[in-house]
Amino acid sequence: GQNIDQPTEMTATEGAIVQINCTYQTSGFNGLFWYQQHAGEAPTFLSYNVLDGLEEKGRFSSFLSRSKGYSYLLLKELQMKDSASYLCAVMDSNYQLIWGAGTKLIIKP
């Protein structure tokens, strides 16, 4: 079966760096997405990786290794507003999105 694994919850300190990991086992691969979802709000797109390597976008970076079935989302200079759930999703060979259960990130002062 298809599966996406990510930690359920993480805690980090304001101003620090945190890495949220995502491992996947899917039927084919057509890209990996990270979405951010604040409590009570809509998930919003953060990043899309289809090739191996690191994609940087401001304080957020996303890394992909297709051979290892692994990605991470790196958040730098953490701010209180970064407290949210981070959803990892993989597009399989049928262009269907397979979702992880999300990682709840708690930022402490």
Place this chain on the structure above:
Amino acid sequence: ETGVTQTPRHLVMGMTNKKSLKCEQHLGHNAMYWYKQSAKKPLELMFVYSLEERVENNSVPSRFSPECPNSSHLFLHLHTLQPEDSALYLCASSQVSDNTGELFFGEGSRLTVL
């Protein structure tokens, strides 16, 4: 503001009620989706409409009935629901020609079935 609006934001209904969830997108997209989000579980895709035609139905119980009258509007009709149907129902849209497949979500309708 994501360009996708869902109403109502909150809904409480009994098991014998009939209600509908509404979604409207202002992005000119040609695909719309219904997802179910339960606590600590992955998003579950329920229905997909592409160019106003239903292209996917992931074995959803018949007590959920979708309707897509045009490319901007999507409904989810609810009847004789069960308490386990309580969840956040998310609507999303995308542009089929967009290679990245990025989804734009609404803020969801929080459904409680008593």
